[in-house]
Structures are given as structure tokens and as C-alpha cells.
Amino acid sequence: MSQGSQHFHLNAFLMGVGHHEAAWRHPRTEAHRVLDVKHFQELGRIAERGKLDSVFFADTLAIGPRLEHNTQAIFEPVTLLSAIAVATEHVGLIATASTSYGDPYSLARKFTSLDHISGGRAGWNIVTSAGADEAANFGVDGIPAHSGRYERAAEFVDVALALWDSWEDDAVVLDPDTGLFADPAKVHTIDHDGPRFQVKGPLNSPRSAQGRPLLVQAGSSESGKEFAARHAEAVFTAQRTLAQGQEFYRDLKAGVVKYGRNAGDLKVLPGIVPFIADTQEEAEALERSFTDLISPAYSLRQLSTMLGVDLTEHSLDAPLPPLPPLNEIQGNKSRYQLVKDLAEDGSLTVRQLIGLLGGGRGHRTFAGTPEQVADELQIWFEQGAADGFNIMPPYLPGGLDDFVDQVVPILQDRGLFRTEYTSTTLRGHYGLGEVGNRFAPGDALGGAIGEASA
Numbered sequence: 462m463s464q465g466s467q468h469f470h471l472n473a474f475l476m477g478v479g480h481h482e483a484a485w486r487h488p489r490t491e492a493h494r495v496l497d498v499k500h501f502q503e504l505g506r507i508a509e510r511g512k513l514d515s516v517f518f519a520d521t522l523a524i525g526p527r528l529e530h531n532t533q534a535i536f537e538p539v540t541l542l543s544a545i546a547v548a549t550e551h552v553g554l555i556a557t558a559s560t561s562y563g564d565p566y567s568l569a570r571k572f573t574s575l576d577h578i579s580g581g582r583a584g585w586n587i588v589t590s591a592g593a594d595e596a597a598n599f600g601v602d603g604i605p606a607h608s609g610r611y612e613r614a615a616e617f618v619d620v621a622l623a624l625w626d627s628w629e630d631d632a633v634v635l636d637p638d639t640g641l642f643a644d645p646a647k648v649h650t651i652d653h654d655g656p657r658f659q660v661k662g663p664l665n666s667p668r669s670a671q672g673r674p675l676l677v678q679a680g681s682s683e684s685g686k687e688f689a690a691r692h693a694e695a696v697f698t699a700q701r702t703l704a705q706g707q708e709f710y711r712d713l714k715a716g717v718v719k720y721g722r723n724a725g726d727l728k729v730l731p732g733i734v735p736f737i738a739d740t741q742e743e744a745e746a747l748e749r750s751f752t753d754l755i756s757p758a759y760s761l762r763q764l765s766t767m768l769g770v771d772l773t774e775h776s777l778d779a780p781l782p783p784l785p786p787l788n789e790i791q792g793n794k795s796r797y798q799l800v801k802d803l804a805e806d807g808s809l810t811v812r813q814l815i816g817l818l819g820g821g822r823g824h825r826t827f828a829g830t831p832e833q834v835a836d837e838l839q840i841w842f843e844q845g846a847a848d849g850f851n852i853m854p855p856y857l858p859g860g861l862d863d864f865v866d867q868v869v870p871i872l873q874d875r876g877l878f879r880t881e882y883t884s885t886t887l888r889g890h891y892g893l894g895e896v897g898n899r900f901a902p903g904d905a906l907g908g909a910i911g912e913a914s915a
């Protein structure tokens with residue numbers, strides 16, 4: 462059972478017109494809407510209607526192998542979520558941004574702006590960008606070493622955290638009579654001088670209503686879990702079985718405690734791609750109607766990228782060729798291992814594998830009635846595999862509508878999910894209290910930038 466709460470958390474992982482790789486070709490979607498900001502504002506309102514904790518957008522810094530199928534990462538997530546912020550009032554807004562490129566000062570500003578625009582609803586999914594095509598867009602040859610990516614990420618996050626703390630909570634005075642906007646004695650330099658970043662500070666924006674954005678992470682390798690245990694407040698993960706989910710959950714909670722945090726300070730949200738219909742047969746038929754639209758050529762390129770092995774000429778009806786050991790992989794280790802286990806355990810043909818992966822790139826897909834979906838979530842929550850879920854509708858907006866209107870009411874009737882928002886901030890939705898400011902008066906990391914006010 463999730464530590465300290467009888468409710469679990471629900472995040473809507475949104476992507477184009479759906480997570481299924483053929484969603485844009487299906488009659489239940491309108492492909493052109495991937496370019497329409499109103500489509501995404503509507504998704505934010507649907508998630509809010511369901512009292513969901515948050516919506517989330519992934520991001521990569523290259524067009525990837527999806528050129529002719531690129532219906533996903535078109536909008537930069539913070540920009541898109543700012544548009545959703547003004548169309549919603551409660552739902553949290555989690556954007557992906559990389560620590561492998563760019564700098565912490567610019568990133569801290571962007572997320573603080575989204576946090577102010579949304580009244581404290583911003584979250585940051587911290588990624589370490591594993592693609593060689595992404596590296597090529599930033600003058601880097603090949604994939605930066607896995608361990609180095611996490612070392613950079615740790616320093617990057619430390620600097621961003623210090624910048625978000627550089628204004629004390631009551632630094633802004635806004636007194637037209639004395640003409641004092643902010644008290645310089647309550648705004649601090651951070652004087653960071655590290656191996657990768659040198660940042661004086663302060664940030665040029667005051668703290669937001671929730672103090673700072675919620676920190677989210679999704680790496681599941683050993684380095685990824687270590688990073689999450691130290692920094693993350695919510696972790697997204699792809700786990701295919703209850704047993705795997707329970708093991709990952711135990712691992713992460715133990716790691717958090719090792720860093721002197723409470724187990725409840727970090728929420729674990731495995732992904733699920735639900736195909737929902739009135740009967741299980743209809744739900745399975747619905748899933749097949751998407752799988753039948755998969756383009757093998759595209760899927761083979763996706764699989765080749767995921768595994769770092771060129772399968773484009775490989776027979777679809779043969780099993781995967783032998784794959785290199787995990788320690789030779791510099792890309793996304795956890796997803797590589799997940800697909801490798803899938804292929805080797807089930808001795809699947811490549812065609813069967815791409816059918817399995819088509820729904821959610823390795824995340825669990827589930828076809829059933831609203832009650833069966835609710836049962837699945839309840840089992841994972843009550844048997845120690847989740848504090849909540851990353852809901853990944855295979856097609857949008859219909860798949861999110863179905864979840865919100867048919868599954869959420871069942872969860873609410875069972876006392877498993879909120880019936881009303883009780884907080885105004887994203888940190889509040891996740892049951893994470895206000896975050897303290899390390900600059901306690903007189904205990905500044907850096908110097909104040911001016912004298913105390915008169």
C-alpha cells in the first residue's frame with residue numbers, strides 16, 4: 462500500500478493523438494490535431510475533469526527514426542504546458558527537459574515561469590537524453606557515456622535547486638510607497654563552482670507558490686535508480702509484471718531511505734496503456750484494430766533504435782538475433798533490458814515483439830472493461846508495486862475520455878482516488894508538503910545581493 466495514503470495518484474502521459482504508434486492512422490483519431498494547441502488544451506481539461514494529479518509530456522531533442530511518422534514530439538513541452546496552464550486551473554503540468562544539453566540557469570528560469578503562470582503546478586521530468594541523433598544536434602559525437610550523463614544530471618539538478626532557493630519566500634515586498642519591489646537581503650547568490658557548471662545566481666525570478674517544481678525522473682538502470690533515490694519526488698517506470706513492479710518499488714523505497722528521506726517522499730508510477738470497452742472481447746478487438754495498422758518498416762526502425770542493433774533487414778517472422786550484454790549499452794539501459802527480456806523469455810518473433818511494443822514502447826498494455834482496469838490498478842497499488850499510475854491512452858482524446866468517465870468513478874467509489882482537488886499546487890496533489898528553502902535567514906549558501914531593507 463502506498464506509504465501514508467489510501468489514495469493513489471494518476472498522471473496522464475499525453476502524446477500526440479495517442480501512445481499507440483499507429484494511433485494517428487486509426488479512425489478514432491484526427492491526425493491533424495497533433496499540430497493543434499486546442500487539442501492539447503482540451504486534453505488538459507479532460508484530465509482536470511477526472512481530478513487527475515497531472516498531465517505529462519515526454520520530449521527528445523531530435524526527430525529520431527520517426528520522420529515519416531513523427532506525430533509525437535512536435536511541441537517543446539514547457540511551451541505547450543504554458544498554453545494548457547491558461548486553459549486549466551488544477552491539473553499539474555509536468556514537462557520533460559534534458560540535463561545532457563543546455564544549462565541549469567536557463568532551465569530553472571523556464572520552469573519557474575511555468576510555475577508562476579500556473580500558480581504552482583509545474584513539474585520537471587529529468588532526462589539524460591540517450592540518443593546519438595540528439596547528441597549530433599549539440600555537437601557531440603556518439604552517445605555520451607551513461608555514467609557521465611548521470612554525473613552531469615546530478616550537478617545540473619543541484620544548481621537548479623539552488624537557483625530556485627535563491628529567493629527567500631518573503632523576498633518580494635511590492636511596496637509602492639517605499640518603492641521596494643524585493644528585499645535584497647533576502648535574495649542570494651548561489652556561487653556554484655563545479656566541474657561542469659559555474660553559476661553565480663541568484664535566479665532572476667522569485668520563488669513560486671509551491672516553492673519549486675516537482676522533480677520527476679524515469680531512469681530505471683542502477684544509476685537511474687540511484688539518481689531517483691537522491692533527487693526524485695515522482696518516478697515514472699515501465700514494468701511489465703506485478704512481480705517486476707514490486708521489486709522495482711522495493712528497490713526505490715529502500716534507496717530513498719538510504720539518502721535520509723522518507724519512503725513517502727517519492728511516488729512510484731508505473732505506466733499502463735488501457736484499451737477500454739464494455740466487454741473484454743470488445744477491448745481486445747479494439748487493441749487489434751490498432752495493432753493491425755502498425756507499419757513493420759517503421760516499427761523495425763524503432764526497435765533498432767531501442768536495441769542499438771540494425772534490424773531493418775531482419776526477417777519479421779524470425780526471433781531477435783543475439784543481443785549484446787547490458788554493460789555494452791550506453792543508451793536507455795532499462796528499456797533495452799525490458800525488450801531483451803521480453804524477446805528472450807517469450808521467444809517471440811520480431812513481428813510479435815513489435816506488436817507487443819506498438820502500444821506503449823514496452824509499457825504494459827491492458828485490454829478490458831472499466832472494472833477490470835480498475836481492478837488492475839487496485840491490485841498493483843495494494844500489493845506494493847505502485848503509489849499511482851502513468852495512464853497512457855492509446856488514442857486521444859477518446860482514450861482519455863473513456864478512462865476519466867468510466868474508470869475514475871469506479872476508483873472514486875472504491876475510495877482509491879480523490880473526488881475533489883484538495884490542493885492548488887502540483888506538490889500538494891502528490892501529497893508532498895511545501896518544500897523548505899535552504900536559505901534560512903543568516904544561513905545563506907551564497908551572499909545576499911544587497912543590504913537589509915530600511
Ligand SMILES: Cc1cc2nc3c(=O)[nH]c(=O)nc-3n(C[C@H](O)[C@H](O)[C@H](O)COP(=O)(O)O)c2cc1C
Binds near residue numbers: 474678732
Ligand atoms: C514514462 C517514461 C517517460 C520517459 N520520457 C522520456 C523522455 O521524454 N525523454 C527521454 O529522453 N527519455 C525518456 N524516458 C527514458 C528515461 O527518462 C531515461 O532516460 C531512460 O530510462 C534511461 O535511463 P536508464 O538508462 O537509467 O534506464 C522515459 C521513460 C519512461 C519510463
